[in-house]
Amino acid sequence: MSSVSSQTQFRYAQPPSKVLHLRNLPWECTEEELIELGKPFGKVINTKCNVGANRNQAFIEFADLNQAIAMISYYASSSEPAQVRGKTVYLQYSNRQEIVHNKTTGDVAGNVLLVTIEGVGARDVSIDVLHLVFSAFGFVHKIATFEKTAGFQVLVQFSDSETASAAKEALDGRSIPRYLLPEHVSTCTLRITFSGHTDLTVKFQSHRSRDYTNPNLPVASSAMDGSGQFIAGFDAKKQEPESNVLLASIENMQYPVTVDVLHMVFSTFGPVQKIAMFEKNGGFQALIQYPDVQTAVVAKEALEGHCIYDGGFCKLHLSYSRHTDLSVKVNNDRSRDYTIPDTSIGMLNTQPSILGQQPGPMMGPAAVPHYGGAHPFALAGNGIMGGVPAVPGYAGVSHQTMPPMSMQLPNNTYMPPPPGAMPPAMGPGMMQFPSQSGQQPPGTAMPSYRQ
């Protein structure tokens, strides 16, 4: 307590400043609009928009104090209020003398993203789903999740800031597809900024942190911290010896699962080298070979328990095979070797009717980081919630490079989305995923973020 009180001010009557504080601005007001507004009164040398919790406040800084005074005076006596896009804007002197751009975080592009997930039950979004979502843009090195006052937050580490920027650009403000979420979780909107971090420290593979660059990292067993929910889950499963070859058991196979379908599904995570299908005690199984263990691990994590088709059909159960190299002697409808150069031709010839797809080792994320990443959603967690089918080519992915998938099956529950359904430039508020499934009414899928 000192003698500041001699300067008794009315709470909102600020002394003049060349910085003006504006409020009640329209959503996503631009710097240009602010400059337009101030221009008649002087030279606007700095602005800061989207300020405050509602992001509807801003500051403009004039070159000269008199210019700021001119603007305030004008609108103080004007019958027409200051307006932006027809919305009345309230002006006053700022309590600061200059605009400070706090660029410490959030605006400086880095390779690590800070993601805040808004939504009821957001903390129940699994790390695997997050991995899936962000893998669409490139290799995800590490993920760490934590809870702060801001809510459920996630740090996602990419190789470089370009990749991170691409992910941020595409996903900020969008929502995780409904069918990737547990039912009790509401629409989860992603708010993304750049983190100041460049390399995360992940000590354990756990339900809240992963290091995808280090498969040998110990799995946290009891090392989970106190917030313990349903911890054990997949952490236990990870103990089994990993392999580059996955054994897939297909449960409830009401619809044919072809080698091509499997190839499509598993190519999402990297190049598939070989596939062999066979029947075992009445059930269907397949071996899928990747070039490396790591890819297999990612694929297994992402696909385990998911269904290829809506309605719980063709549910995948994955384990690691003891094989490391499958011997595929002949390419037929049960086995395929994609490492043999002209396999693809033979494949198209043998199975042209179903797919007409480009077979492709080139479809792996590793090979085509920017677009390839889109695939992780192909099969995406529909299985988790018995949701939507695997339909590739969602988020702005060129349909030339992603031919319609093998969902043209006897099952007409879903078809590939119509060409116009997923424009490359997505509308506000949503990652564009097919919502043909009756389980995902468009209304819930496409919340409006505009006001």
Place this chain on the structure above:
DNA sequence: AGCACA
């Protein structure tokens, strides 16, 4: 509709 991530 009220001051800038604490």
